[in-house]
Amino acid sequence: MEEKERRIFGISWNVFLLGIVSFLNDMSSEMIIPIMPSYLMEVLDAGKLLSGSVMGAIESMSSLFKVAFGYVSDRFKRRKAFVFAGYALSTLSKGALAFTRHWWDFLLLRAVDRVGKGVRTAPRDALIAESSEKGKTGKSFGFHRMMDTLGAVAGPLIAIGLIELLKDLPAETTYRHIFLLSAVPGAISLLVIILFVKDRGGEVKRKIKGISTLRSRNLQLFLAVVAIGALGRYSYAFTMWKAQELGYSVVQSMAFYALFNLIYALSAYPLGVISDGFGKKRLITLGFGVAALAAVAFAYARDLYTLMAAFVLYGIYIAIEDTIPRAYMADLAKEFEKGTVIGAYHTVFGVFVFPASVIAGWLWSSYSLAYAFIFAAAMNLVAMVLMAFVGE
Structure with a gap:
């Protein structure tokens, strides 16, 4: 079809729109993520362990729904409806945060947002894979993550501007004004989905047949490594709490967060392109090593340069x-079960x-924030070693 063949920046039009x-x-x-740690602790009066657990619960909730909605979208071969529904739930819940009064209603609305992410993520990633040129999934996912993270660069900068504008x-x-305004770009994204994004799942045979990739020992081992690596994936909130522990203000810690997102945005696309030739498994292994270095740097940061590094x-x-x-799994998956x-x-x-x-929050509360980062470094080193046993 014409729309399937249309390309921009070397990727399909559908991937570009997504x-x-x-x-x-993003x-x-x-716009709201950098202020949530302070909002939780200063406005809703949640403690260290509770704050860490709430932030972890928020990030975990969405994933519980991803395999279910990925499976349903495979069965119906209709990705777009799930993508729209997921983004709609997130947009509504973010604006409603302006009216929260307790940590539990904050958590409830964030849970709705994460459910929205759970509904959309696997169908959207499958749609990206189906809209990609064969052998170029790394490039497509790299572009998508780059765009996602450019939004993550713009968001904190807009939030900093709003904080300055509303400083009186x-x-x-x-905080509540920023929560309300955050719904505006989300609403625009819904219009893009409705008007321009096209389904591709219908182009895949509807009949579900063949042996599932999930029965592969290699894939099961990789998922086990992912689980271990995830134990070392502390919430972004801990990095901001580290900056504040060193004496930086909320606005300054948001600038550090914007730096992180800028590096992410600049790295995602070239790394995706590189992975198509270099090998996705080798790059994932390298990523665990970089994760360990980052955690050690956070643990022992005492000055500006170490913190920036x-x-x-x-x-x-x-x-x-x-x-x-994501690209690695898309390559492994058969057409009927992406x-x-x-x-x-x-x-x-x-x-x-x-x-x-939760573990990071407990280590912070019981010992110090450095122990939380050291634990994360250890888990990532274990995951890096275990990647040697995963096949290409």
Whole structure:
């Protein structure tokens, strides 16, 4: 079909549009994400362990739904409806955060947002894979993650501007205004999905047949490694708490967070392109090593330069581990089950991300924040070693 063949920047038009959608949605999300740790602790009066657990629970919840909705989208071969529904839930829940009064209603709305992410992620990633040229999935996913993260660069900068603009208002009022305004780019992304994004699942045979990739020992081993690596994936909130522990303000810590997202955005696309030739397994292995270095740098950061190095390494690590495994799973999956297989990866990852942040929160509360990062470094080193046993 003409739309399938149309290309821009070397990728399909559909992948480009999904990149625009993710840019707008992540701009929306990242307007509020940097202020949530302070909002939790200062406005909603949640403690260290509770805050760490809440942030971990939020990041884990979405993954519990990903394999289910990936499977359903495989069965119906209709990705777009799930993508739209997921983004719609997230947009509504972010705006509603302006009206929260307790940590539990904050958690409820964030759970709705994460359910939205769970509904859309596997169908969207399957749609990206189906809209990609054969052998170029790394390039497509790299572009998508780059656009997603450019939104993550823009979001905190917009939030910083709004904080400065509203600086005469009480901090709580400022936070609530930002929550409301975050729904605007999310609403625009919904219009892009409705008007321009096209389904591709119908082009795949409807009949479900063949032996599932999920029965492969190699894939099962990779998912086990993913689980171990996820135990070392502390919430972004811990990096901001580290900056604040060193005496930086909320606005300054948001600037560090913007630096992390800029490094992520600049790295994701070239790393995706490189992975198509260099090998996705080798790049994933390298990513675990970079993750360990980042965690050690955060643990022992005492000055500006070490802290900046930690955020740079963190950006490169997340760019690898948020991009390449998706393309790796898309390559392994058979045509009839791309949503299911990609969803399985997201679900395993998400299930183990929650205890990672609970453990990190407990280590911070009981000992110090440095212990949380040291634990993360150890888990990533174990995952890096175990990757040697995973086949190409």
